[in-house]
Amino acid sequence: MQESIIISFQNVMKRYDEDEEPVLKGVSFDIERGKFYTLLGPSGCGKTTILRLIAGFAEPTEGTITMEGKVMNRIPANERQVNTVFQDYALFPHLNVFENVAFGLRVKKLKKPVIEQKVQEALRFVNLAGYGNRSVSEMSGGQRQRVAIARAIVNEPQVLLLDEPLSALDLKLRTEMQYILREMQQRLGITFIFVTHDQEEALAMSDWIFVMNKGRIEQSGTPNDIYDEPINRYVADFIGESNIVPGVMIEDYLAEFNGRRFECVDAGLRPNEPIEIVIRPEDLEIVPLDQGKLRVRVDSQLFRGVHYEISCYDESGQEWLVHSTRKAEVGGEIGLYFDPEAIHVMRFGETEEEFDRRLEAYGEVEAHGK
Numbered sequence: 001m002q003e004s005i006i007i008s009f010q011n012v013m014k015r016y017d018e019d020e021e022p023v024l025k026g027v028s029f030d031i032e033r034g035k036f037y038t039l040l041g042p043s044g045c046g047k048t049t050i051l052r053l054i055a056g057f058a059e060p061t062e063g064t065i066t067m068e069g070k071v072m073n074r075i076p077a078n079e080r081q082v083n084t085v086f087q088d089y090a091l092f093p094h095l096n097v098f099e100n101v102a103f104g105l106r107v108k109k110l111k112k113p114v115i116e117q118k119v120q121e122a123l124r125f126v127n128l129a130g131y132g133n134r135s136v137s138e139m140s141g142g143q144r145q146r147v148a149i150a151r152a153i154v155n156e157p158q159v160l161l162l163d164e165p166l167s168a169l170d171l172k173l174r175t176e177m178q179y180i181l182r183e184m185q186q187r188l189g190i191t192f193i194f195v196t197h198d199q200e201e202a203l204a205m206s207d208w209i210f211v212m213n214k215g216r217i218e219q220s221g222t223p224n225d226i227y228d229e230p231i232n233r234y235v236a237d238f239i240g241e242s243n244i245v246p247g248v249m250i251e252d253y254l255a256e257f258n259g260r261r262f263e264c265v266d267a268g269l270r271p272n273e274p275i276e277i278v279i280r281p282e283d284l285e286i287v288p289l290d291q292g293k294l295r296v297r298v299d300s301q302l303f304r305g306v307h308y309e310i311s312c313y314d315e316s317g318q319e320w321l322v323h324s325t326r327k328a329e330v331g332g333e334i335g336l337y338f339d340p341e342a343i344h345v346m347r348f349g350e351t352e353e354e355f356d357r358r359l360e361a362y363g364e365v366e367a368h369g370k
């Protein structure tokens, strides 16, 4: 076992109800110490179930969960070095801020001065020094969430699980809390496993993202990997907006779509293989008609503050979404230019394992100079 791995799932299956489909269908991953992980996916894909299995609130039906190399499948929650922060804060409304944070320490029967010192330290950490005597009912949503975080970190867990902790906050506060959480994780150096269905939040905060779909991990990687190299349409669609166009591989570095050939950099696909091409809206540049790789007619345009969101159609009826700081004329024709590097090619319906194998095999071919 690698020293740095703190949690490992091996082929974990979870079924709540015997006659229903499993909620997790064979999930495997490793969690390293001190990093910020995010489980990202739509409602019902099994994110919270993974947290419950880590916390010990549920047991796997099949497979193995290990923590620091020790099998944890049947170990109760109170024997795990894990704490959870929930979406609804789950604070005690009749206790003040100090007592909410002190709760776990009192259960552990620590001495009074130790509790006092640890609680004050945790409150300072979340920027709530001096708020100990406040009633939690007087606090704002963001402050309550910080109390909930202080209550979790005061126990000095090795792993902090955060189940959609920001979803009850308004947009501005949410963004502020994203910075605070990220910074807090880096200062504490403990492992965070964060659950969200918001892809922007996941991209902004994480070292590593697991994109989930119906009880499976569809793709895992750094935010850059997942944004720039989605392995299939599901991930590309879920992570930001994309233009996804069917096509066919002609040869290395050359793909065909909409009846035309375009240079691309993705490799390891064979000639004639059916592919899907992903071009992000911000990678399409508006240029004069004669300089464009595509010729499109502008259908609609929305001003989004930092850019215009422009919807266009080419002569084949394919829609192209463009994010541009330049304004276009609705109804007019424009050229669209993109770099070969901006085209990402996916094999139709490929799984993550197949994708990894393909790239590995391609790397070997390159290394042997063939």
Ligand SMILES: Nc1ncnc2c1ncn2[C@@H]1O[C@H](COP(=O)(O)OP(=O)(O)OP(=O)(O)O)[C@@H](O)[C@H]1O
Pocket: 016, 017, 023, 041, 042, 043, 044, 045, 046, 047, 048, 049, 050, 197
């Ligand atoms: N205790 C339970 N008993 C039976 N079914 C459950 C239980 N908990 C969750 N489920 C079901 O398991 C599936 C996955 O739920 P889970 O909460 O893990 O998903 P999620 O991705 O976290 O979704 P959400 O964002 O809506 O919480 C859902 O269909 C849910 O109804």
